[in-house]
Amino acid sequence: MNKQLEVPQPLLTEEQMEQINFTLIEALHTNKLVYLTYYKNGQRITETGFIQFFDSLRDLFIFIDEVFELKNKMRLNELIDVCFM
Numbered sequence: 331m332n333k334q335l336e337v338p339q340p341l342l343t344e345e346q347m348e349q350i351n352f353t354l355i356e357a358l359h360t361n362k363l364v365y366l367t368y369y370k371n372g373q374r375i376t377e378t379g380f381i382q383f384f385d386s387l388r389d390l391f392i393f394i395d396e397v398f399e400l401k402n403k404m405r406l407n408e409l410i411d412v413c414f415m
Contacts, residue, residue: 333372335372335373336371336372336373337372337373337374339369340369340410342410346411347406350406350409350411350412351386351406353412353413353414354381354384354391354412355384357380357381357412357414358381358382358383358384361380362380362414362415363378363379363380363396363414363415364378364379364380364381364393364412364413364414364415365377365378365411365412365413365414365415366378366379366393366409366411366412367409367410367411367412368404368408368409368410369408369409369410370408374410377393377395377396377397377402378395378396378397378415379393379394379395379396379402380393380394380396381393382394382401386406389405389406389407390403390404390405390406391403391404391406392404
């Protein structure tokens with residue numbers, strides 16, 4: 331049944347990936363709260379949190395979710411969108 335609810339992972343353009351990188355860098359330096367939409371296990375998930383670490387060379391970032399204040403390590407290629415609240 332869960333397989334029926336899965337959606338394919340969206341493919342991002344170069345421009346979208348560049349905008350995500352800029353937003354992550356700004357969020358890291360300003361400590362602004364962001365909406366993160368990412369793809370995991372066939373689902374699009376949106377969370378709010380703060381960017382704690384960002385490394386585009388290693389395709390990695392760490393965010394702290396606003397609700398539980400847990401650290402989450404994630405690959406950049408899992409991100410679909412990042413925007414400020």
